[in-house]
Amino acid sequence: xxxxxxxxxxxxxNGSIVSPQGFSATxxxxxxxxxxxxxxxxxxxxxxxxxxVYTCNxxxxxxxxxxxxxxxxxxxxxALVVNSGNANACTGKKGLExxxxxxxxxxxxxxxxxxxxxxxxxxxxGEYLAMDKIVSGIKKLETTSTLEGAEAFNQAILTTxxxxxxxxxxxxxxxxxxxxxxxxxxxGMINPNMATMLSFVTTDANIESEVLQQALSTITNQTFxxxxxxGDTSTNDMVVVMASGLAENDSLSPTHxxxxxxxxxxxxxxxxxxxxxxxxxxxxxxLIEVQVNGALTHDEAGKVAKKIVGSDLVKSxxxxxxxxxxxxxxxxxxxxxxxxxxxxDIGIGPVQTLVNSQPVTFSEEEAKAYMENNETIxxxxxxxxxDGSGKAWxxxxxxxxxxxxxxxxx
Amino acid sequence: xxxxxxxxxxxxxNGSIVSPQGFSATxxxxxxxxxxxxxxxxxxxxxxxxxxVYTCNxxxxxxxxxxxxxxxxxxxxxALVVNSGNANACTGKKGLExxxxxxxxxxxxxxxxxxxxxxxxxxxxGEYLAMDKIVSGIKKLETTSTLEGAEAFNQAILTTxxxxxxxxxxxxxxxxxxxxxxxxxxxGMINPNMATMLSFVTTDANIESEVLQQALSTITNQTFxxxxxxGDTSTNDMVVVMASGLAENDSLSPTHxxxxxxxxxxxxxxxxxxxxxxxxxxxxxxLIEVQVNGALTHDEAGKVAKKIVGSDLVKSxxxxxxxxxxxxxxxxxxxxxxxxxxxxDIGIGPVQTLVNSQPVTFSEEEAKAYMENNETIxxxxxxxxxDGSGKAWxxxxxxxxxxxxxxxxx
Numbered sequence: 128x129x130x131x132x133x134x135x136x137x138x139x140x141n142g143s144i145v146s147p148q149g150f151s152a153t154x155x156x157x158x159x160x161x162x163x164x165x166x167x168x169x170x171x172x173x174x175x176x177x178x179x180v181y182t183c184n185x186x187x188x189x190x191x192x193x194x195x196x197x198x199x200x201x202x203x204x205x206a207l208v209v210n211s212g213n214a215n216a217c218t219g220k221k222g223l224e225x226x227x228x229x230x231x232x233x234x235x236x237x238x239x240x241x242x243x244x245x246x247x248x249x250x251x252x253g254e255y256l257a258m259d260k261i262v263s264g265i266k267k268l269e270t271t272s273t274l275e276g277a278e279a280f281n282q283a284i285l286t287t288x289x290x291x292x293x294x295x296x297x298x299x300x301x302x303x304x305x306x307x308x309x310x311x312x313x314x315g316m317i318n319p320n321m322a323t324m325l326s327f328v329t330t331d332a333n334i335e336s337e338v339l340q341q342a343l344s345t346i347t348n349q350t351f352x353x354x355x356x357x358g359d360t361s362t363n364d365m366v367v368v369m370a371s372g373l374a375e376n377d378s379l380s381p382t383h384x385x386x387x388x389x390x391x392x393x394x395x396x397x398x399x400x401x402x403x404x405x406x407x408x409x410x411x412x413x414l415i416e417v418q419v420n421g422a423l424t425h426d427e428a429g430k431v432a433k434k435i436v437g438s439d440l441v442k443s444x445x446x447x448x449x450x451x452x453x454x455x456x457x458x459x460x461x462x463x464x465x466x467x468x469x470x471x472d473i474g475i476g477p478v479q480t481l482v483n484s485q486p487v488t489f490s491e492e493e494a495k496a497y498m499e500n501n502e503t504i505x506x507x508x509x510x511x512x513x514d515g516s517g518k519a520w521x522x523x524x525x526x527x528x529x530x531x532x533x534x535x536x537x
Numbered sequence: 538x539x540x541x542x543x544x545x546x547x548x549x550x551n552g553s554i555v556s557p558q559g560f561s562a563t564x565x566x567x568x569x570x571x572x573x574x575x576x577x578x579x580x581x582x583x584x585x586x587x588x589x590v591y592t593c594n595x596x597x598x599x600x601x602x603x604x605x606x607x608x609x610x611x612x613x614x615x616a617l618v619v620n621s622g623n624a625n626a627c628t629g630k631k632g633l634e635x636x637x638x639x640x641x642x643x644x645x646x647x648x649x650x651x652x653x654x655x656x657x658x659x660x661x662x663g664e665y666l667a668m669d670k671i672v673s674g675i676k677k678l679e680t681t682s683t684l685e686g687a688e689a690f691n692q693a694i695l696t697t698x699x700x701x702x703x704x705x706x707x708x709x710x711x712x713x714x715x716x717x718x719x720x721x722x723x724x725g726m727i728n729p730n731m732a733t734m735l736s737f738v739t740t741d742a743n744i745e746s747e748v749l750q751q752a753l754s755t756i757t758n759q760t761f762x763x764x765x766x767x768g769d770t771s772t773n774d775m776v777v778v779m780a781s782g783l784a785e786n787d788s789l790s791p792t793h794x795x796x797x798x799x800x801x802x803x804x805x806x807x808x809x810x811x812x813x814x815x816x817x818x819x820x821x822x823x824l825i826e827v828q829v830n831g832a833l834t835h836d837e838a839g840k841v842a843k844k845i846v847g848s849d850l851v852k853s854x855x856x857x858x859x860x861x862x863x864x865x866x867x868x869x870x871x872x873x874x875x876x877x878x879x880x881x882d883i884g885i886g887p888v889q890t891l892v893n894s895q896p897v898t899f900s901e902e903e904a905k906a907y908m909e910n911n912e913t914i915x916x917x918x919x920x921x922x923x924d925g926s927g928k929a930w931x932x933x934x935x936x937x938x939x940x941x942x943x944x945x946x947x
Contacts, residue, residue, distance in 0.1 A: 183871070184867065184870035184871045185869075185870040185871070185876055185878060186866055186867065186869065186870030186876075186878050187870075187878070216863070217863065217866055217891070217894060217896065218896070219894065219895045219896075251863070252863030252866070252867070253862065253863050253891070253896040254896070360867070360870070360871040361867065362866075362867055362870060439849070439938075443938075443939055446939065452663065453626070453627065453661070453662030453663050456596055456627055456662070456772075457594065457596065457662070457770070457771065457772055459595075459596065460594035460595040460596030460597075460770075460772060461593070461594045461595070461770040466595055466596075468595060468596050468597070481627070481663070484627060484629065485629045486627060486628070486629075486663040486664070524939055525939060526936050526939050526940070528849075528853075528939070529853055529856065529934055529935060529936050529938070529939060530936070
């Protein structure tokens with residue numbers, strides 16, 4: 128099912144997080160950031176089944192604790208409120224109180240129980256939230272089901288991002304149209320000053336939160352967990368999926384005859400957002416996609432792919448449009464996965480550079496032209512160990528990565 | 538014993554790999570590189586006890602296989618021959634034959650059995666060695682016990698390095714002077730075009746190869762394995778220690794009364810070389826030293842320290858002289874080690890920035906001044922979990938790292 132959109136799953140032009148029935152969104156300027164929008168909300172007119180995955184960093188920001196508590200209560204939420212400009216991370220007791228207050232004010236504003244509210248923050252670590260600004264901002268949140276509402280939300284969650292990340296897929300379940308819309312932010316896998324990866328996905332599918340959670344966890348491993356910009360993992364990363372059920376299909380589960388198109392729509396949404404994040408990596412000029420076949424397992428294939436795409440040397444070589452396969456085989460060698468040093472194939476785009484671990488003569492000009500003329504650089508590896516396959520995505524390492532991260536805070 | 542030179546272990550000005558009795562060295566230009574010296578040898582007038590550690594990359598270059606075979610035969614070698622400019626890695630059968638021929642020609646030239654010869658290569662991956670140049674070069678190797686001989690050897694093993702790395706310590710064992718001299722190369726932890734970490738250490742101590750091997754393995758974990766420039770691990774990394782025994786002390790082992798000064802001399806030699814490599818990381822402007830205390834074990838302390846010093850975001854912040862402790866706590870959080878999110882202290886030089894995981898008010902100016910005015914930036918972390926402590930070393934991430942690695946091969 129990897130990346131193959133069956134005819135029943137289509138991408139919707141100008142689709143967004145408000146395309147699925149029941150959802151509205153907004154974004155505004157509260158004053159936490161200097162100028163740009165910094166507070167947003169997604170609202171669902173009914174309590175939505177919810178699933179979420181969080182950063183595996185042992186240091187987790189206060190809003191993650193509060194959101195986990197909300198979701199644990201009933202597996203449903205109705206409102207999700209996000210601020211950018213301040214991560215409310217490493218802020219101790221006061222930070223936790225602030226996150227609770229943010230949830231309470233949002234619950235009052237949207238007139239829903241507190242445990243129907245998720246809160247999340249992204250931005251500077253170690254500084255307290257300007258709660259006066261946040262509170263008066265929350266009171267002004269007016270969500271709409273228009274594209275403008277979705278765009279404003281998307282703007283409000285961005286930090287060092289240079290582009291919006293959004294996508295929407297549709298499919299049929301029980302003959303009813305089901306939409307899945309998503310937005311994301313993130314440009315360093317983390318930049319604890321002003322980054323973090325966040326993604327919010329909405330759908331009108333009818334699905335229980337446990338089933339949704341299982342699908343999200345599996346899909347996250349193959350999409351959001353397969354991208355890397357700099358290998359750092361934020362204290363605030365979070366992916367939340369809300370399902371309103373307003374498509375009125377029979378409740379989805381893996382035994383439902385239309386489970387596959389729904390699963391693919393959700394998977395394509397997450398993969399698209401993940402690739403958009405990788406493409407917008409800090410300072411990136413190109414998206415790198417690594418496809419590994421012939422690994423011991425699918426998991427190992429993903430691990431090898433991620434090691435290659437995470438190598439600063441490979442990333443620098445792509446920036447320099449240098450078909451440097453030595454750096455690729457080197458990353459394969461230290462991936463910690465099962466390999467046979469004598470049976471490795473490596474191709475860069477259309478150019479085969481290594482077959483059975485033996486260098487082959489290839490045209491450096493052709494390889495260079497491929498790397499210069501394409502926005503997405505595809506690296507293909509076959510390990511010839513077994514049948515595991517998997518992909519990972521990243522970006523090249525440019526002067527601008529250093530500029531952005533050396534100069535940001537000061 | 539970490540880093541504390543007792544009065545009985547002293548650093549020798551202008552000491553080198555030929556300071557220990559019995560050793561001579563040389564370096565010359567064979568034509569593998571465009572201009573600079575590219576072939577070197579260390580010779581010992583007697584068969585020397587030998588210990589070695591190799592890259593943990595599953596892809597290992599041909600000369601590593603040949604050298605392992607030499608050492609396995611008797612645990613002794615007399616000659617070590619190195620070329621730079623070509624790594625003889627991923628070169629298949631022909632590469633292995635070339636490495637054997639390099640060993641055979643060296644054995645003939647130095648008139649020793651083949652298994653008394655170690656060979657090693659560093660440079661471009663995936664190209665065959667120009668054996669005509671290597672063979673005629675080997676025939677011209679004339680080692681001397683002068684500082685010039687040692688310097689020529691050091692020049693011959695360099696690639697993208699911008700400075701020589703060498704050190705020599707002396708101590709007393711059984712009342713006799715024992716010297717330990719070392720050289721190293723490496724500036725990306727790997728740059729498969731023209732890098733790799735190599736280190737060669739000589740001593741006139743009398744010690745069996747098994748005992749030496751055990752000491753080297755332990756010490757390597759705390760020194761060479763605690764540095765990172767870019768997290769990549771070469772196919773060619775190798776550390777070799779040769780012990781001539783000509784100091785004529787009683788054979789050393791941990792029960793020998795003078796074991797500790799010898800061990801410290803060897804450890805200081807390796808630590809000094811490791812730090813010199815980190816300081817000369819590609820594009821580096823500063824050495825970063827991270828000291829972690831209060832970890833569950835010494836190993837975990839080292840692991841946390843290495844995660845911090847390996848974070849591109851921390852490295853960029855040091856380059857930008859930004860006391861960005863948020864990036865440090867973030868790396869601690871994803872280190873995979875036992876931590877308590879509520880009990881972490883972080884200091885940058887003299888400036889305490891976090892106590893018990895609570896941000897403390899500090900002077901940004903003082904922190905910035907510290908980072909601007911020092912060549913070595915010390916980051917101190919206390920986890921307050923248990924008593925494990927350990928250090929790691931790295932360098933900042935500058936525009937030049939990208940320039941060197943994007944533009945090198947082409």
